[in-house]
Amino acid sequence: MDAFRPLASSLVRRIVVVTVACAVVAAAVQASLTIRDEREAFDRAIANIAQTNVPLLSVSLWDIEPEAIRRQLAHIAGQPEISYVRLSERTGHRFEAGSAVLRDANARSLDIPYPDGRIGSIGRLEVSANPQTLYRHVAGKVGFLVGGYAALGFALCALIALMLRMEVEQPMRRLARFTAELTPDRLTTPLALERKPRPWRDEIDLVAEGFRKLQDGIQGHVANLDAQVASRTAQLQAALDEIRALTVTDALTGCFNRRHLDARLAEETLRRHRSGYPLAIIVSDIDHFKKVNDTLGHAAGDTVLRGVAEVFKEAMRQRVDWVARYGGEEFVIVLPDTDLARAAAIAERLRVAIERTSFTHAGTEINVTASFGVAECGDGDDAHGLIERADAMLYRAKQSGRNRVVTSDAQTV
Amino acid sequence: MQARIGSVLAAAALAFAAQAAAQTMVFINPGKSDEVYWVTAAHAMESAARDLGVKLEVLYAQRDHMRTIEFARDIAARPAAARPEFVILSNDNATGPEIVRILDAAGVKTFLAFSSIPAEGRGETLGPREKYKGWLGSLEPHAEDAGYMTARALIAQGRKANARAADGRLHLIAIAGDRTTPSSVRRNDGMQKAVAESHDVVVDQVVYAGWARDKAAEQAEWLFARYPEARLVWAGNDLMAFGAMQALEKRGGVPGKDAFFSGVNTSKEAMDALASGRLTALAGGHFITGAWAVVMLYDYAHGRDFRDEGLELDSPMFASFDARSAAVFMARYGENFDSVGFRRYSKALNPKLKRYDFGFAQLLR
Numbered sequence: 208m209d210a211f212r213p214l215a216s217s218l219v220r221r222i223v224v225v226t227v228a229c230a231v232v233a234a235a236v237q238a239s240l241t242i243r244d245e246r247e248a249f250d251r252a253i254a255n256i257a258q259t260n261v262p263l264l265s266v267s268l269w270d271i272e273p274e275a276i277r278r279q280l281a282h283i284a285g286q287p288e289i290s291y292v293r294l295s296e297r298t299g300h301r302f303e304a305g306s307a308v309l310r311d312a313n314a315r316s317l318d319i320p321y322p323d324g325r326i327g328s329i330g331r332l333e334v335s336a337n338p339q340t341l342y343r344h345v346a347g348k349v350g351f352l353v354g355g356y357a358a359l360g361f362a363l364c365a366l367i368a369l370m371l372r373m374e375v376e377q378p379m380r381r382l383a384r385f386t387a388e389l390t391p392d393r394l395t396t397p398l399a400l401e402r403k404p405r406p407w408r409d410e411i412d413l414v415a416e417g418f419r420k421l422q423d424g425i426q427g428h429v430a431n432l433d434a435q436v437a438s439r440t441a442q443l444q445a446a447l448d449e450i451r452a453l454t455v456t457d458a459l460t461g462c463f464n465r466r467h468l469d470a471r472l473a474e475e476t477l478r479r480h481r482s483g484y485p486l487a488i489i490v491s492d493i494d495h496f497k498k499v500n501d502t503l504g505h506a507a508g509d510t511v512l513r514g515v516a517e518v519f520k521e522a523m524r525q526r527v528d529w530v531a532r533y534g535g536e537e538f539v540i541v542l543p544d545t546d547l548a549r550a551a552a553i554a555e556r557l558r559v560a561i562e563r564t565s566f567t568h569a570g571t572e573i574n575v576t577a578s579f580g581v582a583e584c585g586d587g588d589d590a591h592g593l594i595e596r597a598d599a600m601l602y603r604a605k606q607s608g609r610n611r612v613v614t615s616d617a618q619t620v
Numbered sequence: 621m622q623a624r625i626g627s628v629l630a631a632a633a634l635a636f637a638a639q640a641a642a643q644t645m646v647f648i649n650p651g652k653s654d655e656v657y658w659v660t661a662a663h664a665m666e667s668a669a670r671d672l673g674v675k676l677e678v679l680y681a682q683r684d685h686m687r688t689i690e691f692a693r694d695i696a697a698r699p700a701a702a703r704p705e706f707v708i709l710s711n712d713n714a715t716g717p718e719i720v721r722i723l724d725a726a727g728v729k730t731f732l733a734f735s736s737i738p739a740e741g742r743g744e745t746l747g748p749r750e751k752y753k754g755w756l757g758s759l760e761p762h763a764e765d766a767g768y769m770t771a772r773a774l775i776a777q778g779r780k781a782n783a784r785a786a787d788g789r790l791h792l793i794a795i796a797g798d799r800t801t802p803s804s805v806r807r808n809d810g811m812q813k814a815v816a817e818s819h820d821v822v823v824d825q826v827v828y829a830g831w832a833r834d835k836a837a838e839q840a841e842w843l844f845a846r847y848p849e850a851r852l853v854w855a856g857n858d859l860m861a862f863g864a865m866q867a868l869e870k871r872g873g874v875p876g877k878d879a880f881f882s883g884v885n886t887s888k889e890a891m892d893a894l895a896s897g898r899l900t901a902l903a904g905g906h907f908i909t910g911a912w913a914v915v916m917l918y919d920y921a922h923g924r925d926f927r928d929e930g931l932e933l934d935s936p937m938f939a940s941f942d943a944r945s946a947a948v949f950m951a952r953y954g955e956n957f958d959s960v961g962f963r964r965y966s967k968a969l970n971p972k973l974k975r976y977d978f979g980f981a982q983l984l985r
Contacts, residue, residue, distance in 0.1 A: 272828075298845035
């Protein structure tokens with residue numbers, strides 16, 4: 208992973224580079240301009256000397272006024288552009304003023320004419336420029352300029368660093384931290400950048416807004432997902448309930464099936480032994496059901512089976528008694544907390560109810576009867592034994608002429 | 621009889637003099653207190669004052685012309701009793717009008733000697749006794765004479781020594797005093813006049829050395845280089861002539877042989893140079909002007925105004941010296957001028973005297 212470098216640092220480095228480059232270019236331009244100005248100033252000084260000093264020097268030389276000559280030379284050399292002047296008179300007299308070490312090989316020479324306009328010259332004035340003034344001016348101007356650039360560059364860097372820190376770095380770092388700490392369970396935590404309120408928005412605000420929108424979107428999506436899961440779970444639950452119902456009930460009659468009977472009756476017998484409360488069962492078989500199937504068809508048989516099951520369920524105590532289809536046209540009715548006598552009475556009531564009920568199939572009224580065997584669970588009975596005993600009672604009822612109830616002590620009702 | 625009348629008049633004059641005794645005069649001397657010419661002038665004035673019983677005070681401005689004006693202010697600031705009756709001054713460097721104005725306001729009478737205020741360019745000052753009533757008048761030597769006499773003697777010597785250049789003419793260089801003092805200008809005029817009268821003389825150049833020896837020496841050095849054929853050197857005073865000689869000697873020349881020099885002023889050094897032949901021509905004697913002014917003011921104080929001779933007088937006070945007259949002069953006046961006897965020249969003391977006989981030549985007779 209590359210080293211971390213803050214934006215402000217990169218920007219400041221670039222500004223420094225650009226400022227230095229600008230300062231160098233400007234300093235070079237300024238230096239050349241100053242040199243040109245100084246040359247012009249020197250030219251002006253020379254022109255000025257030619258115009259004002261030369262005529263005076265001409266007169267002073269002619270009149271032989273050494274003091275006046277010295278004063279004038281001192282005045283000329285006193286000009287900042289000029290370092291050294293030398294005046295050579297025709298007959299060999301020489302005057303000088305200024306600093307002789309600064310005498311310039313390229314010094315300007317001015318002929319001093321005779322004051323009376325005679326042809327020829329009475330002397331020669333040699334004027335050397337002052338390099339120190341040039342250096343001082345160049346250094347002064349360039350220094351000022353570089354200083355200005357440095358101040359400007361520093362101010363810009365400071366301002367940018369400050370602004371970036373305030374406006375970009377802090378919110379960005381906060382954003383980065385927020386993002387790093389963002390977990391699914393914290394998705395709803397709102398992003399707070401703690402920026403001062405202002406009447407405009409900037410890129411950071413756009414990023415924050417985009418982030419909030421993304422957050423909202425994810426949150427909405429997650430919420431939607433929950434709803435979908437709940438819906439699917441309900442659907443699954445329904446299907447499961449349906450499957451479970453299918454595994455314990457008989458599809459045709461809605462009664463419990465043989466498998467459920469085996470399992471649950473075993474539990475009921477165990478409960479009978481544990482609690483001591485009585486348990487009785489009734490086994491019922493529709494009389495001459497084969498004849499119904501054969502004469503009226505299987506659909507009619509099914510209608511009869513459903514009708515009989517309906518009659519049984521209606522006659523029973525809710526949530527306590529239950530009915531299972533034991534196979535074919537045979538049903539088992541389990542009666543917890545019921546002794547034999549009472550079971551026999553219930554069986555009798557069911558027998559009458561069947562006998563009196565007409566089942567309608569395809570416009571044909573069908574009347575059937577049923578035989579019932581009743582047995583109470585004894586202390587040594589298991590579910591299997593109990594059903595066998597009740598079945599034995601049913602067999603007897605069939606033998607005894609059908610449409611009747613036979614209890615385990617073999618009495619016919 | 622005549623002698624008697626004379627003695628009576630003399631006695632009366634003496635009585636008068638005693639009555640109006642002790643005129644007080646101040647001479648504002650523009651020169652330096654060690655400058656021969658101006659010291660000599662002051663000595664002559666003091667001799668005259670002594671002769672006439674006048675109290676004379678001499679103030680040296682040491683060639684600082686601003687100081688002459690300061691002296692005038694100081695005098696004006698004195699208590700009335702301490703103020704002099706007359707102030708004698710010279711218009712050197714054109715300071716005259718200002719001094720006259722200051723002293724007139726203080727009620728001190730002024731008299732211009734040596735150099736007066738030139739008539740041209742006088743402006744508001746006007747003439748004597750006009751705007752400034754206290755300006756009594758002036759007495760000037762014939763300055764032109766000094767220039768003229770010396771130039772003529774110089775030219776004569778040049779001809780005699782055949783100091784002609786290749787062009788057959790005598791080349792003269794002139795070292796003048798200054799451009800403003802009237803006596804300086806007039807001496808130059810006299811020199812130019814002598815040259816104009818001579819068909820064979822040409823003035824190569826006139827320079828101004830400010831009466832100073834050193835500057836004249838420096839200028840002469842240049843001039844000898846500039847004009848190698850010039851052999852006549854005319855100078856406005858003796859000091860400048862000596863400066864020019866110095867320059868010649870520096871070049872290896874001998875004054876009086878390789879070049880001829882003239883000067884003005886009767887200094888001892890000048891007289892000696894004249895005697896030795898280094899100096900060819902000398903004019904002088906005008907230092908006496910101040911002494912004559914003392915006499916005129918004495919007479920004015922004693923009721924003999926010089927008005928009838930004119931308020932602005934000039935006299936041919938210059939004498940041309942040669943080696944012989946120089947010896948006479950030195951013998952007679954080398955130390956002081958007490959032997960002149962200034963009382964002889966006073967109209968107040970000599971009532972018969974109608975006109976002043978001021979000059980210098982008579983002092984040598």
